[in-house]
Amino acid sequence: MTGVRVRRADGTLWVGRAPAHPEWTGLVEAEGAVLTWDVPAGQRLPSAEVHHGERAADWLWQVYGPAADALLAVPDGTETDVELPAGGGPLAEPLARLARLGWLAAWWPASQLAGVPALSAALLAAEAAVVAADVEGLLDEPDAVERLLARAAPAVHPLAALADDPELGDAARALAERLAEVAEDFGVELPEPAALPADAGGWALAAGGEPPGGVTALSGVGPLNWRRLPPGVVDAAAELRWTLVRREGRLLLDVAVARAPSAFAEEAQGAALRARSDADAVEFPLEVTAGGAEFGGAAELPPTALLVPAPRRTVTVWAPGYAGPDDAEPALEAAELAARQEPVLAHAERQLDAGEGSFAERVAALVDPEV
Structure with a gap:
């Protein structure tokens, strides 16, 4: 048995607490409720936000077993602990699988x-x-x-x-x-x-192109916020790389981002990104480079751009039509983004090492010679 905090307010029932970040969240929209799982943490029974108790009452027992009656009996305006059976009801496991498959597609x-x-x-x-x-x-x-x-x-x-x-x-x-x-x-x-x-060869990335010419003045790296980018477009472990370079009498900001492994090519075809130099309010497109391994682009900046120290220079990358440059919590620091994304990478590596998980994960581990 596992104790979970349950509260009801204004007719809505909350069972447990939803995962702290969307990168961790598997989700199923059910009749009258939204169910969520912390996938990297291996959460077995979902948290829930029940917004229509009568509709949810028909199936809630299939997720939480006999504890469903105690959950629905929590009075409005109160908060209490309810013991949940470890295995839940008969549909707890397939719903968790469905949520995880959706998470795999997105994150x-x-x-x-x-x-x-x-x-x-x-x-x-x-x-x-x-x-x-x-x-x-x-x-x-x-x-x-x-x-x-x-x-x-x-x-x-x-x-x-x-x-x-x-x-x-x-x-x-x-x-x-x-x-x-x-x-x-x-x-x-x-x-x-x-x-x-x-075609096992379809999982490998092509070699990258040559770096641009010119005289480098400043360079650095920056974080990528996954919430601004569709799945399967950029390498999930990569950072964006930027370089301030003098070329042909102009000061240019070059930005490059590694593409995701090409097995996602069917989803990533035609993907286009944009970058913004936040200090200079200059936006420009990033396109697939000739070598195919990166998105890259450049824009001219004023000479005053050299006055911004490298640690303070930030570059934002996003996918138009999917998110905007100011969407998805723009104030997040690199360390906070890493703290949210590292558990996802660690979960993926554990699954591949164990040879378990979905059929798609087992296929990926089999055809990729690096895993």
Whole structure:
């Protein structure tokens, strides 16, 4: 049994406390409630914000077991401790899996620098569709399974290619069979499977381009805030690099950011970033460099830019249409960002070392020779 703090105010019931940061948060939107898990910490039973008690009452016992009655009985305007059974109810485990699969799609820290391979978005969607079908009655989105099946369609061919793999063949066949069953049940047509060769080379990054010429005046590194960037676009363990360089009589700020491993190419195609020199209020685009390993760009700055000491020079990078330069807590310092992101990288490394987790993680560890 595990004790959890429960409170109710203005009709809303809070069970436990949501994870401190979005980078740590797995989430499922259920009927009348939002369930959250701290994924890097391995949280098994979710925290919850129950905003419609009558709708949630139909299924809450399937998550929290017999403790659900005690949770719903907490009076408005009060706060108390409730003992939860360690294993929860019958749907606690599949809901946790669904939340983690969503977290993997949004926050998995693919990084060549840290040796964390990218995950296949289609395989993640295939696993999520199968799990979502088992808990469909709880979900707030009526078309959740159909949406995931549409995203899972490209996984049919890789699953067929892996069917004879000595390590993953059984799991690949089981997932493919269950995916086909779910697609038939929900009236979604998937492509016919064809055994295609797995392309292990697609996980490697191309070599980077040569550094720009000119005379370097100042240089430094800065943090990347994941909340400003879509998953699978930049290397999760990388920092942005900036250089103030004199070139052809002009003072230029060069910015470079390492791209994510290319297994995410289908999600990252056409991705464009922007950078801003915060001290100078100058914005400019970052585009994929000729070598393909980085996003890079440059902008001319006034000579007064040399008066800003390197430790005080900050550069912000974001993806237009996904976030703005001032979104996602712009005042966060590098140390605070690192404290939030390091547990995510550590969790990924533990999962890969253990050879466990989702099918997509096991595939990534198998095809990436560095892991």
